[in-house]
Amino acid sequence: MEVLDWxxxxxxxxxxxxxxxxxxxxxxxxxxxxxxxxRFVPSLGETPSEEELEAAYGDFPLxxxxxxxxSQPYMVARMTELLGAEPGMKVLEVGxxxxxxxxxxxxxxxxxxxxxxxxxxxxxxxxxxxDLGLPVExxxxxxxxxxxxxxxxxxxxxxxxCPRVELPWQEQLAPGGRLVLPLETGRGFQRILVRERTSxxxxxxxxxxxxxxxxxxxxxxxxxx
Ligand code: SAH
Numbered sequence: 001m002e003v004l005d006w007x008x009x010x011x012x013x014x015x016x017x018x019x020x021x022x023x024x025x026x027x028x029x030x031x032x033x034x035x036x037x038x039r040f041v042p043s044l045g046e047t048p049s050e051e052e053l054e055a056a057y058g059d060f061p062l063x064x065x066x067x068x069x070x071s072q073p074y075m076v077a078r079m080t081e082l083l084g085a086e087p088g089m090k091v092l093e094v095g096x097x098x099x100x101x102x103x104x105x106x107x108x109x110x111x112x113x114x115x116x117x118x119x120x121x122x123x124x125x126x127x128x129x130x131d132l133g134l135p136v137e138x139x140x141x142x143x144x145x146x147x148x149x150x151x152x153x154x155x156x157x158x159x160x161x162c163p164r165v166e167l168p169w170q171e172q173l174a175p176g177g178r179l180v181l182p183l184e185t186g187r188g189f190q191r192i193l194v195r196e197r198t199s200x201x202x203x204x205x206x207x208x209x210x211x212x213x214x215x216x217x218x219x220x221x222x223x224x225x
Contacts (some may be wrong), residue, residue, distance in 0.1 A: 009057035040098035070098040094143030095159035099125030106134040115143035160215040
C-alpha cells in the first residue's frame with residue numbers, strides 16, 4: 001500500500017487534537033498543520049512507514065533519545081498561543097530538544113535562539129532546522145542562564161519543568177516582553193505560567209496543568225558520553 005502523505009496526518013492532528021481542545025490562533029494552527037513533525041523524530045528513517053507516521057503525529061510526546069522528548073503537539077500549540085509571538089520578534093527557547101517548537105516559532109516569522117543542554121540533541125536540532133530552511137540559532141548551554149548575547153528578548157519560552165523562575169530570564173526580557181514556562185507546583189504537578197514584564201514590574205497569569213521533563217543543571221557532552 002502506498003504510504004499516506006504526512007500532510008494528512010499533520011492536518012488530522014491539528015484539527016482533532018489541537019483545535020478541538022480550544023486553540024483558536026489560526027496562524028498557529030496553520031503552522032502545525034504544515035510542519036513535518038516526523039522529521040524531528042530521530043528514530044525515523046528517510047521513508048517512514050504509515051504506522052511510524054501515525055505515531056509521529058499522535059497525541060503524545062515522543063522519545064528523541066537521551067531520555068528526552070518532543071512535546072505533545074497540543075502543548076506546543078498551546079504554549080505558542082500563550083506566548084503571543086509576532087513576526088519580527090526575538091524569541092529565546094530554553095530546552096530546544098528536537099527543534100520542533102523552535103521550528104514553529106521560526107515559521108511564525110520570529111528570530112529564534114534555541115538553547116539545549118545536551119550537545120548531541122543541539123547538533124541534531126540545528127541540522128533538522130537547517131534542512132527545512134529554518135534559520136534558528138541553536139546553542140548548547142545551560143538555559144537556566146538564558147542566552148545573554150542575544151538579549152533582550154520579546155518572548156522567552158521554556159520547554160522543561162522549572163522548579164522556579166530563573167532571574168536571568170526576567171533580566172533578559174524586553175519591556176513589555178512575555179515569559180511562558182511550566183512551573184512545578186508540587187508533587188510532580190506543573191502548570192503553565194505566563195509572566196509579563198510591565199512598566200511596574202511583572203504580572204502573572206496561569207495556563208493549564210501540564211507535564212514536561214525536568215529542567216536540569218549544566219550541559220552534557222557529545223559523542224555518546
Ligand atoms: N522543545 C522541545 C522539547 C524538548 S524536552 C522540542 O520541541 O522537541 C525539554 C528539553 O530541555 C530536553 O531536550 C532537555 O535536554 C532540555 N533541557 C533541560 N534542562 C535544560 C537546561 N538547563 N538548559 C537547556 N536545555 C535544557
